[in-house]
Amino acid sequence: MAVLLAASGCTPSDEDDAFRPGSADVGDPYVPGYGNGGYDVAHYALDVRYDPATDRLTGRAVLTATATQGLSRFNLDLAGLDIDRVTVDGATAKHRRTGNELVVEPARGVPRGARFTVEVAYAGVPAPVTDGPLGSGGFLHTDDGAIALGQPDSAATWFPVNDHPSDKATYDIAVSVPDGLAALSNGVPGPKRSDGGWTTWRWSERSPMASYLTTLVIGDYRVTTGTHEGRPIVTAVPSGEPPNGPAATSLARTGEIVDFLAGRFGPYPFEAYGGVAVADDRIGYALETQSRPVYGPGFFADGRPNLNVVAHELAHQWFGDSVSLSRWSDIWLNEGFATYAEWLWEEHDGGQSVQRAFEARYATTDWTRPSVDPGREAMFGSAVYLRGALAVHALRRTVGDDAFFRILRQWTTERRDRNGTTADLVALAERISGRQLRSLMDAWLTGGSAPALP
Numbered sequence: 001m002a003v004l005l006a007a008s009g010c011t012p013s014d015e016d017d018a019f020r021p022g023s024a025d026v027g028d029p030y031v032p033g034y035g036n037g038g039y040d041v042a043h044y045a046l047d048v049r050y051d052p053a054t055d056r057l058t059g060r061a062v063l064t065a066t067a068t069q070g071l072s073r074f075n076l077d078l079a080g081l082d083i084d085r086v087t088v089d090g091a092t093a094k095h096r097r098t099g100n101e102l103v104v105e106p107a108r109g110v111p112r113g114a115r116f117t118v119e120v121a122y123a124g125v126p127a128p129v130t131d132g133p134l135g136s137g138g139f140l141h142t143d144d145g146a147i148a149l150g151q152p153d154s155a156a157t158w159f160p161v162n163d164h165p166s167d168k169a170t171y172d173i174a175v176s177v178p179d180g181l182a183a184l185s186n187g188v189p190g191p192k193r194s195d196g197g198w199t200t201w202r203w204s205e206r207s208p209m210a211s212y213l214t215t216l217v218i219g220d221y222r223v224t225t226g227t228h229e230g231r232p233i234v235t236a237v238p239s240g241e242p243p244n245g246p247a248a249t250s251l252a253r254t255g256e257i258v259d260f261l262a263g264r265f266g267p268y269p270f271e272a273y274g275g276v277a278v279a280d281d282r283i284g285y286a287l288e289t290q291s292r293p294v295y296g297p298g299f300f301a302d303g304r305p306n307l308n309v310v311a312h313e314l315a316h317q318w319f320g321d322s323v324s325l326s327r328w329s330d331i332w333l334n335e336g337f338a339t340y341a342e343w344l345w346e347e348h349d350g351g352q353s354v355q356r357a358f359e360a361r362y363a364t365t366d367w368t369r370p371s372v373d374p375g376r377e378a379m380f381g382s383a384v385y386l387r388g389a390l391a392v393h394a395l396r397r398t399v400g401d402d403a404f405f406r407i408l409r410q411w412t413t414e415r416r417d418r419n420g421t422t423a424d425l426v427a428l429a430e431r432i433s434g435r436q437l438r439s440l441m442d443a444w445l446t447g448g449s450a451p452a453l454p
Protein backbone atom coordinates (compact mmCIF):
# COMPACT_ATOMS: atom_id res chain seq x y z
CA MET A 1 0.00 0.00 0.00
CA ALA A 2 2.82 2.42 0.79
CA VAL A 3 4.09 1.85 -2.75
CA LEU A 4 0.69 2.72 -4.20
CA LEU A 5 0.55 5.97 -2.22
CA ALA A 6 4.00 6.97 -3.38
CA ALA A 7 3.17 6.10 -6.98
CA SER A 8 0.03 8.26 -6.92
CA GLY A 9 2.05 11.23 -5.68
CA CYS A 10 0.58 11.44 -2.17
CA THR A 11 2.78 12.62 0.65
CA PRO A 12 3.47 9.75 3.04
CA SER A 13 1.44 10.13 6.21
CA ASP A 14 2.70 9.47 9.72
CA GLU A 15 1.02 6.10 9.55
CA ASP A 16 3.20 5.06 6.57
CA ASP A 17 6.33 5.88 8.49
CA ALA A 18 5.27 4.02 11.63
CA PHE A 19 7.06 0.77 12.38
CA ARG A 20 4.84 -2.28 12.18
CA PRO A 21 5.36 -6.01 11.57
CA GLY A 22 5.84 -7.21 8.01
CA SER A 23 3.26 -9.78 6.94
CA ALA A 24 4.03 -13.49 7.39
CA ASP A 25 3.08 -14.50 3.86
CA VAL A 26 2.33 -12.96 0.48
CA GLY A 27 -1.21 -14.29 0.34
CA ASP A 28 -0.67 -16.77 -2.49
CA PRO A 29 -3.15 -19.59 -1.74
CA TYR A 30 -0.99 -22.15 -3.59
CA VAL A 31 1.77 -21.73 -1.00
CA PRO A 32 0.18 -20.77 2.32
CA GLY A 33 2.74 -19.23 4.66
CA TYR A 34 5.37 -18.81 1.95
CA GLY A 35 6.87 -15.47 1.07
CA ASN A 36 6.69 -12.48 3.39
CA GLY A 37 5.73 -8.82 3.24
CA GLY A 38 7.35 -5.52 4.19
CA TYR A 39 10.65 -5.85 2.36
CA ASP A 40 12.21 -6.75 -0.95
CA VAL A 41 15.41 -8.80 -1.09
CA ALA A 42 18.02 -7.70 -3.65
CA HIS A 43 20.78 -10.21 -2.91
CA TYR A 44 21.55 -13.40 -1.02
CA ALA A 45 25.13 -14.28 -0.08
CA LEU A 46 25.00 -17.91 1.05
CA ASP A 47 27.90 -19.78 2.56
CA VAL A 48 27.02 -23.38 3.43
CA ARG A 49 28.99 -26.42 4.46
CA TYR A 50 27.52 -29.88 4.08
CA ASP A 51 28.93 -33.11 5.43
CA PRO A 52 27.27 -36.18 3.84
CA ALA A 53 28.71 -38.39 6.61
CA THR A 54 26.57 -36.67 9.24
CA ASP A 55 23.94 -35.08 6.96
CA ARG A 56 24.65 -31.84 8.77
CA LEU A 57 24.52 -28.45 7.09
CA THR A 58 26.09 -25.33 8.58
CA GLY A 59 25.17 -22.05 6.96
CA ARG A 60 25.57 -18.33 6.99
CA ALA A 61 23.17 -16.23 4.93
CA VAL A 62 23.53 -12.49 4.36
CA LEU A 63 20.46 -10.90 2.82
CA THR A 64 20.51 -7.37 1.44
CA ALA A 65 16.99 -5.98 1.34
CA THR A 66 14.96 -2.78 1.15
CA ALA A 67 12.10 -2.10 3.55
CA THR A 68 8.86 -1.39 1.69
CA GLN A 69 7.25 -0.22 4.94
CA GLY A 70 8.55 0.81 8.35
CA LEU A 71 9.40 -2.54 9.96
CA SER A 72 9.23 -3.32 13.67
CA ARG A 73 9.81 -6.96 12.80
CA PHE A 74 9.74 -9.17 9.73
CA ASN A 75 9.59 -12.82 8.75
CA LEU A 76 11.82 -15.10 6.71
CA ASP A 77 10.87 -18.60 5.56
CA LEU A 78 13.04 -21.37 7.03
CA ALA A 79 11.97 -25.00 7.46
CA GLY A 80 13.73 -26.81 10.30
CA LEU A 81 17.40 -26.02 11.13
CA ASP A 82 18.55 -24.23 14.28
CA ILE A 83 19.44 -20.57 14.52
CA ASP A 84 22.73 -19.60 16.13
CA ARG A 85 22.50 -15.87 15.68
CA VAL A 86 20.64 -13.18 13.72
CA THR A 87 21.90 -9.65 13.16
CA VAL A 88 20.32 -6.72 11.34
CA ASP A 89 22.82 -4.14 10.08
CA GLY A 90 25.40 -5.73 12.35
CA ALA A 91 23.35 -5.47 15.57
CA THR A 92 22.07 -8.58 17.29
CA ALA A 93 18.36 -9.05 16.62
CA LYS A 94 15.78 -11.01 18.59
CA HIS A 95 14.38 -13.97 16.78
CA ARG A 96 11.88 -16.76 17.27
CA ARG A 97 10.52 -19.66 15.25
CA THR A 98 6.88 -20.35 14.41
CA GLY A 99 6.46 -23.35 12.15
CA ASN A 100 8.41 -22.58 8.97
CA GLU A 101 8.74 -18.90 9.85
CA LEU A 102 11.77 -17.19 11.32
CA VAL A 103 10.54 -14.00 12.98
CA VAL A 104 13.24 -11.33 13.29
CA GLU A 105 12.88 -8.31 15.55
CA PRO A 106 15.70 -5.82 14.96
CA ALA A 107 17.04 -3.81 17.87
CA ARG A 108 15.69 -0.72 16.13
CA GLY A 109 12.90 -0.41 13.57
CA VAL A 110 13.89 -0.33 9.90
CA PRO A 111 12.51 2.82 8.22
CA ARG A 112 10.54 2.52 5.02
CA GLY A 113 12.84 2.74 2.01
CA ALA A 114 15.96 1.83 4.00
CA ARG A 115 18.38 -0.72 2.64
CA PHE A 116 19.36 -3.19 5.36
CA THR A 117 21.28 -6.41 5.77
CA VAL A 118 20.23 -9.47 7.72
CA GLU A 119 22.79 -12.07 8.67
CA VAL A 120 21.63 -15.46 9.86
CA ALA A 121 23.96 -18.15 11.19
CA TYR A 122 22.24 -21.53 11.29
CA ALA A 123 22.88 -25.27 11.30
CA GLY A 124 21.19 -28.64 11.48
CA VAL A 125 20.07 -31.65 9.50
CA PRO A 126 18.01 -30.31 6.61
CA ALA A 127 14.72 -32.03 5.78
CA PRO A 128 13.03 -32.95 2.53
CA VAL A 129 9.62 -31.69 1.45
CA THR A 130 7.39 -34.76 1.20
CA ASP A 131 3.93 -33.25 0.63
CA GLY A 132 4.69 -31.05 -2.38
CA PRO A 133 2.72 -31.35 -5.62
CA LEU A 134 5.87 -32.69 -7.38
CA GLY A 135 6.52 -35.40 -4.78
CA SER A 136 9.94 -35.49 -3.18
CA GLY A 137 11.91 -32.30 -3.02
CA GLY A 138 13.49 -29.85 -0.65
CA PHE A 139 16.79 -31.05 0.76
CA LEU A 140 17.34 -34.74 0.01
CA HIS A 141 20.24 -36.68 1.46
CA THR A 142 21.44 -39.01 -1.32
CA ASP A 143 23.80 -42.00 -1.43
CA ASP A 144 26.75 -39.77 -2.34
CA GLY A 145 25.74 -36.32 -1.10
CA ALA A 146 22.57 -34.25 -1.38
CA ILE A 147 20.15 -32.58 -3.76
CA ALA A 148 18.21 -29.40 -2.91
CA LEU A 149 15.46 -29.04 -5.48
CA GLY A 150 11.74 -28.54 -5.79
CA GLN A 151 8.79 -26.47 -6.89
CA PRO A 152 7.02 -24.51 -5.52
CA ASP A 153 8.82 -24.90 -2.20
CA SER A 154 12.40 -26.05 -1.58
CA ALA A 155 14.68 -23.09 -0.86
CA ALA A 156 13.49 -22.70 2.75
CA THR A 157 14.83 -26.17 3.55
CA TRP A 158 18.41 -24.95 3.23
CA PHE A 159 18.49 -21.17 3.71
CA PRO A 160 16.38 -18.36 5.20
CA VAL A 161 14.51 -16.79 2.32
CA ASN A 162 11.58 -14.71 1.13
CA ASP A 163 10.28 -17.81 -0.58
CA HIS A 164 8.02 -16.60 -3.38
CA PRO A 165 8.77 -15.85 -7.06
CA SER A 166 7.39 -12.34 -6.64
CA ASP A 167 10.64 -11.39 -4.80
CA LYS A 168 13.52 -12.26 -7.12
CA ALA A 169 17.13 -11.57 -6.12
CA THR A 170 20.70 -12.18 -7.18
CA TYR A 171 22.82 -14.82 -5.42
CA ASP A 172 26.38 -15.66 -4.47
CA ILE A 173 26.51 -19.27 -3.31
CA ALA A 174 29.58 -20.88 -1.70
CA VAL A 175 29.30 -24.58 -0.89
CA SER A 176 31.95 -26.47 1.07
CA VAL A 177 31.98 -30.25 0.75
CA PRO A 178 34.54 -32.97 1.50
CA ASP A 179 37.36 -33.09 -1.06
CA GLY A 180 36.49 -35.22 -4.08
CA LEU A 181 32.80 -34.38 -4.16
CA ALA A 182 31.29 -31.91 -6.60
CA ALA A 183 28.97 -29.10 -5.41
CA LEU A 184 26.93 -27.67 -8.28
CA SER A 185 24.60 -24.70 -8.16
CA ASN A 186 23.32 -21.81 -10.28
CA GLY A 187 25.12 -19.31 -12.48
CA VAL A 188 28.74 -18.55 -13.21
CA PRO A 189 31.38 -20.73 -11.53
CA GLY A 190 33.96 -18.97 -9.37
CA PRO A 191 37.36 -20.06 -8.08
CA LYS A 192 37.41 -23.38 -6.25
CA ARG A 193 39.55 -23.77 -3.12
CA SER A 194 40.56 -26.73 -0.97
CA ASP A 195 41.61 -26.47 2.63
CA GLY A 196 41.81 -29.04 5.42
CA GLY A 197 39.96 -31.76 3.55
CA TRP A 198 37.15 -29.48 2.35
CA THR A 199 36.64 -27.97 -1.07
CA THR A 200 34.62 -24.78 -1.53
CA TRP A 201 32.77 -24.39 -4.81
CA ARG A 202 31.55 -20.90 -5.70
CA TRP A 203 28.64 -19.90 -7.89
CA SER A 204 27.27 -16.51 -8.78
CA GLU A 205 23.86 -15.78 -10.30
CA ARG A 206 23.78 -12.11 -11.34
CA SER A 207 20.32 -12.13 -12.89
CA PRO A 208 17.45 -11.93 -10.42
CA MET A 209 16.29 -15.46 -9.59
CA ALA A 210 13.10 -16.79 -8.02
CA SER A 211 13.91 -18.75 -4.86
CA TYR A 212 12.52 -22.08 -6.13
CA LEU A 213 15.01 -21.89 -9.00
CA THR A 214 17.98 -22.21 -6.66
CA THR A 215 19.55 -25.63 -6.46
CA LEU A 216 22.38 -27.53 -4.82
CA VAL A 217 23.62 -30.85 -6.17
CA ILE A 218 26.39 -32.47 -4.14
CA GLY A 219 27.99 -35.82 -4.91
CA ASP A 220 30.14 -37.88 -7.28
CA TYR A 221 29.72 -36.18 -10.63
CA ARG A 222 31.60 -35.96 -13.87
CA VAL A 223 31.65 -32.18 -14.40
CA THR A 224 32.22 -30.77 -17.88
CA THR A 225 33.17 -27.10 -18.15
CA GLY A 226 33.47 -25.09 -21.34
CA THR A 227 32.24 -21.93 -22.99
CA HIS A 228 29.35 -21.28 -25.31
CA GLU A 229 28.77 -17.92 -27.01
CA GLY A 230 31.48 -16.54 -24.71
CA ARG A 231 29.74 -17.64 -21.53
CA PRO A 232 30.54 -20.55 -19.21
CA ILE A 233 28.67 -23.79 -19.74
CA VAL A 234 28.81 -26.35 -16.94
CA THR A 235 27.13 -29.74 -17.21
CA ALA A 236 27.37 -32.71 -14.89
CA VAL A 237 26.30 -36.33 -14.90
CA PRO A 238 26.74 -38.96 -12.16
CA SER A 239 30.29 -40.30 -12.41
CA GLY A 240 28.90 -43.85 -12.45
CA GLU A 241 27.30 -43.23 -15.83
CA PRO A 242 29.31 -43.62 -19.05
CA PRO A 243 30.50 -40.45 -20.81
CA ASN A 244 28.48 -41.47 -23.87
CA GLY A 245 25.36 -42.44 -21.89
CA PRO A 246 21.95 -40.95 -22.67
CA ALA A 247 22.09 -38.21 -20.03
CA ALA A 248 25.57 -37.02 -21.01
CA THR A 249 24.68 -37.14 -24.72
CA SER A 250 21.51 -35.13 -24.15
CA LEU A 251 23.13 -32.50 -21.93
CA ALA A 252 25.93 -32.11 -24.48
CA ARG A 253 23.31 -30.66 -26.86
CA THR A 254 22.45 -27.84 -24.40
CA GLY A 255 24.21 -25.06 -26.33
CA GLU A 256 22.71 -26.09 -29.66
CA ILE A 257 19.17 -26.25 -28.22
CA VAL A 258 19.57 -22.90 -26.45
CA ASP A 259 20.62 -21.33 -29.75
CA PHE A 260 17.58 -22.80 -31.52
CA LEU A 261 15.27 -21.41 -28.82
CA ALA A 262 17.03 -18.02 -28.85
CA GLY A 263 16.15 -17.81 -32.54
CA ARG A 264 12.46 -18.01 -31.55
CA PHE A 265 12.30 -16.31 -28.15
CA GLY A 266 15.07 -13.69 -28.29
CA PRO A 267 18.56 -13.57 -26.74
CA TYR A 268 19.38 -16.09 -23.98
CA PRO A 269 18.79 -14.14 -20.76
CA PHE A 270 21.58 -15.40 -18.46
CA GLU A 271 25.37 -15.30 -18.07
CA ALA A 272 25.88 -19.06 -17.89
CA TYR A 273 24.50 -22.29 -19.31
CA GLY A 274 24.37 -25.87 -18.16
CA GLY A 275 22.50 -28.81 -16.76
CA VAL A 276 22.86 -31.53 -14.13
CA ALA A 277 21.59 -35.09 -14.45
CA VAL A 278 21.03 -36.84 -11.12
CA ALA A 279 20.70 -40.53 -10.36
CA ASP A 280 18.37 -40.46 -7.34
CA ASP A 281 15.01 -42.05 -8.24
CA ARG A 282 13.17 -39.79 -5.83
CA ILE A 283 13.69 -36.97 -8.33
CA GLY A 284 10.83 -37.96 -10.62
CA TYR A 285 10.93 -34.72 -12.58
CA ALA A 286 13.23 -32.22 -14.26
CA LEU A 287 13.35 -28.66 -12.99
CA GLU A 288 14.40 -25.46 -14.75
CA THR A 289 16.76 -24.32 -11.98
CA GLN A 290 18.17 -21.06 -13.29
CA SER A 291 20.92 -21.39 -15.90
CA ARG A 292 21.43 -25.03 -14.85
CA PRO A 293 18.36 -27.30 -15.01
CA VAL A 294 18.35 -30.54 -13.02
CA TYR A 295 17.12 -33.71 -14.74
CA GLY A 296 15.80 -36.75 -12.86
CA PRO A 297 16.93 -40.22 -13.99
CA GLY A 298 13.57 -41.25 -15.45
CA PHE A 299 14.04 -39.09 -18.55
CA PHE A 300 16.98 -41.21 -19.67
CA ALA A 301 15.85 -44.57 -18.31
CA ASP A 302 15.23 -46.15 -21.72
CA GLY A 303 18.87 -45.71 -22.66
CA ARG A 304 18.20 -43.15 -25.40
CA PRO A 305 18.90 -39.41 -25.44
CA ASN A 306 15.93 -37.23 -24.52
CA LEU A 307 16.17 -33.84 -26.19
CA ASN A 308 12.55 -32.88 -25.61
CA VAL A 309 13.11 -32.59 -21.89
CA VAL A 310 16.23 -30.50 -22.50
CA ALA A 311 14.27 -28.20 -24.85
CA HIS A 312 11.53 -27.95 -22.22
CA GLU A 313 13.82 -26.98 -19.34
CA LEU A 314 15.86 -24.61 -21.47
CA ALA A 315 12.69 -22.88 -22.73
CA HIS A 316 11.91 -22.17 -19.09
CA GLN A 317 15.04 -20.04 -18.90
CA TRP A 318 12.96 -17.44 -20.79
CA PHE A 319 9.48 -18.52 -19.64
CA GLY A 320 9.52 -18.88 -15.87
CA ASP A 321 13.09 -17.96 -14.95
CA SER A 322 13.80 -14.65 -16.69
CA VAL A 323 10.10 -13.76 -16.84
CA SER A 324 8.67 -15.18 -13.63
CA LEU A 325 5.22 -15.74 -12.26
CA SER A 326 3.65 -13.18 -9.98
CA ARG A 327 1.46 -15.90 -8.46
CA TRP A 328 1.41 -19.67 -8.79
CA SER A 329 -2.09 -19.82 -10.28
CA ASP A 330 -0.53 -18.56 -13.55
CA ILE A 331 1.86 -21.52 -13.81
CA TRP A 332 0.57 -22.32 -17.32
CA LEU A 333 2.63 -19.27 -18.41
CA ASN A 334 5.69 -21.37 -17.57
CA GLU A 335 4.54 -24.83 -18.58
CA GLY A 336 2.42 -23.99 -21.62
CA PHE A 337 5.34 -22.21 -23.30
CA ALA A 338 7.89 -24.86 -22.25
CA THR A 339 5.66 -27.59 -23.67
CA TYR A 340 5.21 -25.55 -26.83
CA ALA A 341 9.00 -25.32 -27.07
CA GLU A 342 9.14 -29.13 -27.09
CA TRP A 343 6.84 -29.09 -30.12
CA LEU A 344 9.01 -26.44 -31.81
CA TRP A 345 12.16 -28.45 -31.15
CA GLU A 346 10.61 -31.71 -32.33
CA GLU A 347 9.55 -30.12 -35.62
CA HIS A 348 13.01 -28.59 -36.04
CA ASP A 349 14.64 -31.93 -35.24
CA GLY A 350 12.74 -33.77 -37.98
CA GLY A 351 9.90 -35.11 -35.83
CA GLN A 352 6.23 -34.31 -36.05
CA SER A 353 5.13 -30.80 -36.97
CA VAL A 354 3.79 -28.36 -34.39
CA GLN A 355 0.44 -28.44 -36.18
CA ARG A 356 0.26 -32.25 -35.90
CA ALA A 357 1.18 -32.11 -32.19
CA PHE A 358 -1.54 -29.50 -31.71
CA GLU A 359 -4.19 -31.56 -33.53
CA ALA A 360 -3.34 -34.72 -31.62
CA ARG A 361 -3.56 -32.98 -28.24
CA TYR A 362 -6.68 -31.05 -29.16
CA ALA A 363 -8.48 -34.34 -29.81
CA THR A 364 -7.68 -35.77 -26.38
CA THR A 365 -7.90 -32.72 -24.09
CA ASP A 366 -10.25 -32.68 -21.11
CA TRP A 367 -11.73 -29.17 -21.46
CA THR A 368 -13.33 -29.27 -18.02
CA ARG A 369 -9.91 -28.64 -16.46
CA PRO A 370 -8.64 -25.04 -16.63
CA SER A 371 -5.07 -23.98 -17.42
CA VAL A 372 -5.33 -20.81 -15.34
CA ASP A 373 -5.85 -21.33 -11.60
CA PRO A 374 -5.90 -25.15 -11.80
CA GLY A 375 -5.61 -25.54 -8.00
CA ARG A 376 -2.44 -26.44 -6.08
CA GLU A 377 -2.94 -30.18 -6.52
CA ALA A 378 -3.21 -29.77 -10.31
CA MET A 379 -0.27 -27.37 -10.69
CA PHE A 380 1.57 -29.98 -12.71
CA GLY A 381 -1.45 -31.45 -14.50
CA SER A 382 -2.02 -31.78 -18.22
CA ALA A 383 -4.31 -28.72 -18.32
CA VAL A 384 -1.32 -26.59 -17.33
CA TYR A 385 1.14 -28.19 -19.77
CA LEU A 386 -0.79 -29.47 -22.76
CA ARG A 387 -3.87 -27.27 -22.72
CA GLY A 388 -1.50 -24.37 -22.07
CA ALA A 389 0.51 -25.28 -25.18
CA LEU A 390 -2.72 -25.58 -27.19
CA ALA A 391 -3.60 -22.02 -26.15
CA VAL A 392 -0.17 -20.82 -27.27
CA HIS A 393 -0.66 -22.39 -30.70
CA ALA A 394 -4.23 -21.06 -30.96
CA LEU A 395 -2.80 -17.59 -30.37
CA ARG A 396 -0.22 -18.18 -33.10
CA ARG A 397 -2.84 -19.40 -35.60
CA THR A 398 -5.03 -16.38 -34.83
CA VAL A 399 -2.45 -13.58 -35.05
CA GLY A 400 -0.08 -15.20 -37.59
CA ASP A 401 3.57 -16.17 -37.26
CA ASP A 402 4.98 -12.68 -37.59
CA ALA A 403 2.91 -11.13 -34.80
CA PHE A 404 3.17 -14.28 -32.67
CA PHE A 405 6.97 -14.33 -32.56
CA ARG A 406 7.04 -10.55 -32.05
CA ILE A 407 4.77 -11.05 -29.03
CA LEU A 408 7.12 -13.68 -27.58
CA ARG A 409 10.22 -11.54 -28.11
CA GLN A 410 8.56 -8.45 -26.70
CA TRP A 411 7.39 -10.44 -23.64
CA THR A 412 10.88 -11.77 -22.93
CA THR A 413 12.44 -8.34 -23.54
CA GLU A 414 10.17 -6.04 -21.59
CA ARG A 415 9.61 -8.46 -18.70
CA ARG A 416 13.21 -9.71 -18.50
CA ASP A 417 14.28 -10.19 -14.86
CA ARG A 418 10.74 -9.34 -13.79
CA ASN A 419 7.33 -10.96 -13.37
CA GLY A 420 4.14 -11.22 -15.38
CA THR A 421 0.55 -12.45 -15.30
CA THR A 422 -1.85 -13.99 -17.81
CA ALA A 423 -3.60 -10.61 -18.14
CA ASP A 424 -0.23 -8.95 -18.88
CA LEU A 425 0.45 -11.44 -21.68
CA VAL A 426 -2.99 -11.04 -23.24
CA ALA A 427 -2.68 -7.23 -23.09
CA LEU A 428 0.71 -7.39 -24.83
CA ALA A 429 -0.62 -9.76 -27.50
CA GLU A 430 -3.54 -7.38 -28.16
CA ARG A 431 -1.18 -4.41 -28.37
CA ILE A 432 1.15 -6.07 -30.85
CA SER A 433 -1.48 -7.80 -33.00
CA GLY A 434 -4.01 -4.97 -32.88
CA ARG A 435 -6.74 -7.54 -32.19
CA GLN A 436 -9.12 -8.30 -29.33
CA LEU A 437 -7.83 -11.58 -27.89
CA ARG A 438 -9.33 -11.82 -24.41
CA SER A 439 -12.28 -14.03 -25.33
CA LEU A 440 -10.07 -16.25 -27.52
CA MET A 441 -7.58 -16.81 -24.70
CA ASP A 442 -10.37 -17.33 -22.15
CA ALA A 443 -11.89 -20.02 -24.37
CA TRP A 444 -8.57 -21.84 -24.84
CA LEU A 445 -7.36 -21.47 -21.26
CA THR A 446 -10.44 -21.82 -19.10
CA GLY A 447 -13.57 -22.50 -21.21
CA GLY A 448 -15.49 -25.66 -20.27
CA SER A 449 -15.79 -27.08 -23.78
CA ALA A 450 -13.63 -27.53 -26.88
CA PRO A 451 -13.04 -24.15 -28.55
CA ALA A 452 -13.49 -23.74 -32.31
CA LEU A 453 -10.25 -24.38 -34.19
CA PRO A 454 -8.62 -21.14 -35.28
Ligand SMILES: [Zn+2]
Pocket residue numbers: 312316334335338
Ligand atom coordinates in the same frame (compact mmCIF):
# COMPACT_ATOMS: atom_id res chain seq x y z
ZN1 LIG B 1 8.23 -27.31 -17.08
